[in-house]
Amino acid sequence: MNPDLESLVKAFDAAQSSSPGDSSQLFDLYDLQLREVAARLRIEMQTLNRLVKWQHREWMKAEKRKPSAMPPKA
């Protein structure tokens, strides 16, 4: 995955999966990163946010499909 997109997906995931106490601050960091990438690539922030969410969901589905690292029970 492109490093910019990967970094955004990770920042979004951190904010989405954090405890409520941390999420406001983590969303601020995500928004800052989103604004920076959107300005650099000249893409609308809202469009980029929707793209990050699409990629995040694809990633979560892929993670769920991965086999567990735990050995099967005897």
Add this chain to the structure above:
Amino acid sequence: MKAASMPSGFEARMDSSLRNFTISIIANWQKLVEGFRDWERQELIEKEPSSKNLERHRKEAAFIIRNTHWLLSLVSDPESPAKECAPDIRGSLRQLEETFDMIHNPMPDAEAESLIQKFFPDESRSGVVG
């Protein structure tokens, strides 16, 4: 006629009661949101949701989001005895709204793939971070 006087210690008990009342609403709401988000993640994000779950989520998530707006307004009131809870509620509200949008207003696959090709061209297309 003399106005009825406050019973001794009433003011202190009232302060405490108001705070306990507000905190108990917040605690119940937090428990509800935690359970809802677990179900949401398992049934609607990590796998393709059934149409029944999608419809159920659309109604229940919208109701929870409306209630969270109300709760945020309650704790942000200048007279609120639990103002310190506002950042937590604001954070949860954003999480709920982002997930609602992700589930019910997703970017179409073709549009996402086209944008990735245009703006993030070395994407591996595996959908895996790292």
